Amino acid sequence: MNTLQEQRAVTLSTAWLDRLGIGILVVHGQTVIRATTAAMVLLDRKDAPMIGRDVLQLFAPEDANKLRPWLKAIYTNSEHAGSLVVASDVGSPRHFRLTAGPNDGGSESTRIITIEEHIPGGAAANAAELRRTFKELLDGNPLPTFVLNRDHVVLHWNRACEVVLGVTAHEMVGTRDHWTPFFDTPAPAIADLIIDDLQSAEAHTLYGDTLKPSAIISDGLEASRFFPNLGDKGRWLLMTAAPIRNAHGVVMGSIETLVDITEIKDAEASLRLAHQGLEDLVRKRTAELESAKGALERDIEKREQAERALLDRYVEMTNLNIKLSEANQQIQAAQNQLLQNEKLASIGQLAAGVAHEINNPIGYVFSNFSTLEHYVADLLSLIEAYHAAEPHIADEAQQHAVQALRERLDLEFLKEDTRSLMSESREGIERVRKIVQDLKDFSHVDSDASWQWADLHKGIDSTLNIVSNEIKYHADVIKEYGQIPKIQCLPSQLNQVFMNLLVNAAHAMEGRPTRGAITVSSGVDENDIWVAVSDTGCGMSEETCSKIFDPFYTTKPIGKGTGLGLSLSYGIVQKHHGSIDVTSVPGEGTRFCVKLPIRQAEEAIAR
Numbered sequence: 001m002n003t004l005q006e007q008r009a010v011t012l013s014t015a016w017l018d019r020l021g022i023g024i025l026v027v028h029g030q031t032v033i034r035a036t037t038a039a040m041v042l043l044d045r046k047d048a049p050m051i052g053r054d055v056l057q058l059f060a061p062e063d064a065n066k067l068r069p070w071l072k073a074i075y076t077n078s079e080h081a082g083s084l085v086v087a088s089d090v091g092s093p094r095h096f097r098l099t100a101g102p103n104d105g106g107s108e109s110t111r112i113i114t115i116e117e118h119i120p121g122g123a124a125a126n127a128a129e130l131r132r133t134f135k136e137l138l139d140g141n142p143l144p145t146f147v148l149n150r151d152h153v154v155l156h157w158n159r160a161c162e163v164v165l166g167v168t169a170h171e172m173v174g175t176r177d178h179w180t181p182f183f184d185t186p187a188p189a190i191a192d193l194i195i196d197d198l199q200s201a202e203a204h205t206l207y208g209d210t211l212k213p214s215a216i217i218s219d220g221l222e223a224s225r226f227f228p229n230l231g232d233k234g235r236w237l238l239m240t241a242a243p244i245r246n247a248h249g250v251v252m253g254s255i256e257t258l259v260d261i262t263e264i265k266d267a268e269a270s271l272r273l274a275h276q277g278l279e280d281l282v283r284k285r286t287a288e289l290e291s292a293k294g295a296l297e298r299d300i301e302k303r304e305q306a307e308r309a310l311l312d313r314y315v316e317m318t319n320l321n322i323k324l325s326e327a328n329q330q331i332q333a334a335q336n337q338l339l340q341n342e343k344l345a346s347i348g349q350l351a352a353g354v355a356h357e358i359n360n361p362i363g364y365v366f367s368n369f370s371t372l373e374h375y376v377a378d379l380l381s382l383i384e385a386y387h388a389a390e391p392h393i394a395d396e397a398q399q400h401a402v403q404a405l406r407e408r409l410d411l412e413f414l415k416e417d418t419r420s421l422m423s424e425s426r427e428g429i430e431r432v433r434k435i436v437q438d439l440k441d442f443s444h445v446d447s448d449a450s451w452q453w454a455d456l457h458k459g460i461d462s463t464l465n466i467v468s469n470e471i472k473y474h475a476d477v478i479k480e481y482g483q484i485p486k487i488q489c490l491p492s493q494l495n496q497v498f499m500n501l502l503v504n505a506a507h508a509m510e511g512r513p514t515r516g517a518i519t520v521s522s523g524v525d526e527n528d529i530w531v532a533v534s535d536t537g538c539g540m541s542e543e544t545c546s547k548i549f550d551p552f553y554t555t556k557p558i559g560k561g562t563g564l565g566l567s568l569s570y571g572i573v574q575k576h577h578g579s580i581d582v583t584s585v586p587g588e589g590t591r592f593c594v595k596l597p598i599r600q601a602e603e604a605i606a607r
Contacts, residue, residue, distance in 0.1 A: 023096075023115035030054050030071060039115050042096065055113070059096075060087040074100035074111050085118050144258040147244070148191045152176050155253065164258065165230065182227050190221050190241035191256035217242045224261060236265040373422055380415055451600060454491040456531060457481055460520060463498045471502065474509045475516040475535065482523035488600045493572045497580075500565040501533040501592050508537025508590060525595070528578070532593040539586040548582065576600070 023042045026034035035050045043050075043058055055071070056064050063086040070084045083099040095118040100111050138145070139159045147156040153176055157169040165181040172178060179187050188196075190211075193203055203211060207223040214220030220242040228234035241256040387406075393399040464477060471477060502518065509516035516536040523530055540548070549570040573580045578596035 025050075025055065025113045025115065026110065027055050027071075027113060028110050030056060032058075033110075042115055042117060063087055070098075070100075074113075075109070141257075145255060146172070146178060146191070147253060147255045148178070148189075148195060149253040150195055150251065152192055152195060154178050161258075164235075164260065181230065184229070189256060190223055190239045191254040193221055194219075194241045194243050194254035194256075195251060214240055214242070216240075219243050226265070234262075235260055236262045373426070376418060376422060380418070383415070451488055451490060453486040453488055454494075455486050456484065456489075456494065456522065456529070459491055459495045460498050460531070463495050463502065464520075467499055467502050467506075471506045471518065474506050474512075475518045478517055478519045480519060480521035482521070484522050484524055484529045485598060487529055487596055487598045489576055489596065490572075494576070494596075497569040497572050497594060498531070498533070500569045501594075504565065505533055505535035505537065505590070508535050508539075512537065527599075528595050528597050530593055530595045532591055534589065534591040536589040539588050539590055540582075540584040541586055545582050545584055549580075 022036065023039035024034070024036045025032055025039055032050050032053050032055055040050060045058070050058070056067055059067060066084065067086060083097050085095055085097050087095050096115050097118040099114045099116075138147075138156055141158055142160055144160040144164045145156075145158045146154060146161050149155050153174060154172045157167070157172040157178075159169075161172075162168050167181050178189060178191075182189070187206055188203055190207075193211075207225055210225065211221065211223040214222045217240065220240060222238065222240045224236060224238045226234055226236050230237075238259040238261045239256060240259075241254050243251045244253040244255060246252050391399075393402065464471075502520075505518045519532075519534040521532045521534070548566050550567065570580055573594055573596070576596050577600065578594060580595075581593045582590065583593075584590040
């Protein structure tokens with residue numbers, strides 16, 4: 001195809017044709033140069049290339065003899081060529097009605113062929129109706145819009161252009177006179193600049209600094225200008241132009257839309273006039289003050305002194321207000337944290353109370369169970385003795401009765417199963433005791449306010465046991481503990497930090513296709529120890545990482561998170577004069593690292 005042919009093809013943008021949902025082929029000679037999605041579906045060639053193929057190859061070979069003269073006829077006189085029914089050459093036997101018409105640009109070697117499935121007695125598609133529908137689709141745009149081809153010839157001039165610019169489509173289509181509604185002499189429109197891919201000195205003279213790349217349309221341009229020739233008093237227009245490209249990305253034309261911004265510009269002018277009036281009033285008032293200067297000179301010194309005093313007072317009040325505002329923010333933050341701490345303390349007291357109450361019955365159950373084990377062992381020993389004495393029973397009937405009873409009760413199974421049940425029951429009671437003890441260790445109600453030397457590994461293990469129900473369905477826990485010493489801390493508060501990090505890590509892996517992993521590691525760094533919690537969850541962006549320690553910020557759905565967990569954790573770590581850092585990669589996972597001093601300063605403990 002030559003340049004002119006490519007330009008004609010672009011005038012029937014595939015995107016617009018696809019919106020119509022009609023099967024359409026654009027052919028140059030016998031070669032297909034455009035095909036809508038509907039055409040590919042009708043011909044069962046959605047996954048096979050059609051562009052560049054001979055149109056004869058798309059239909060049954062036996063229809064070639066009648067298809068060739070019809071193609072010749074539509075190039076000779078398309079208005080009287082009529083329609084043609086042909087069969088498909090793929091899939092089940094189907095017939096299609098072909099109707100042809102010229103391209104909008106009037107090319108002698110390019111034609112539009114519409115395709116519809118032929119059903120005996122059905123109505124054939126009308127090519128004129130197709131063109132009218134396509135034209136109405138463009139004309140339905142409420143914004144003035146016109147389209148140029150690569151030679152700057154007007155291909156379309158919609159109804160809004162006719163109304164706003166006062167020039168009909170009949171006068172414009174097929175000409176290069178689209179400049180006439182705007183300028184007295186030929187000058188480039190924004191659409192012309194898109195086609196020529198340049199911003200000439202003349203263009204900058206016409207549009208000035210308003211000419212710039214479009215913020216919305218890729219490769220588009222926009223500009224604004226006042227046109228005195230439009231309307232009774234002229235109009236301000238915002239012009240936006242975008243390229244029209246062929247399948248190979250070559251610019252084949254452009255489309256330009258116009259927006260009337262006269263009212264906005266008039267409002268700006270009114271604002272400038274009001275500003276000018278204000279300046280005039282200020283100048284007038286200044287002149288009046290200058291004329292009264294002599295009468296006011298006696299009061300100047302007193303006024304200056306009063307103004308200086310007022311200024312000093314104002315500065316003082318401003319500083320006081322700033323301090324008051326900062327204090328108010330600190331009080332608010334303290335109140336929020338105090339409220340949360342009270343809630344956590346209440347929960348901790350409740351947990352400790354429940355653990356204590358459960359521990360008592362578990363204690364005597366465990367003690368009784370040990371005694372019961374001894375009793376069962378003694379009973380089994382007695383049964384063994386009876387079994388050994390069974391052959392010595394003198395009464396043969398009694399002996400048979402005992403044997404029958406032993407077989408009916410399956411004594412061997414009872415002995416074996418009793419030992420198994422006792423072992424499993426002991427294991428269950430020990431697990432309950434461990435959970436209760438971990439819950440009690442986690443809460444530490446009796447030592448919440450006391451700084452003490454604690455083993456963080458023990459606290460992490462207790463916390464893992466408490467939150468195991470949150471983790472076990474989503475991830476495996478990997479412990480990579482290093483050798484760390486005991487540190488001076490508030491153990492229950494640090495347990496709260498670890499609980500928040502572990503629960504958040506588990507939540508980050510909800511909905512993942514594979515089971516995740518949570519790695520808890522620790523180590524020593526000079527006078528500090530560090531504990532890291534890493535997960536293989538969804539990860540976070542840099543923007544999210546910068547906000548996660550802010551109070552009430554959460555990425556969880558409404559009702560599922562308060563946004564206070566990490567904020568309180570940050571406050572607890574700061575209270576311990578430590579630091580908490582986060583690194584995350586979206587789609588790969590997140591790592592929180594808590595760094596704490598081994599020994600606290602004396603003044604920190606005293607507070």
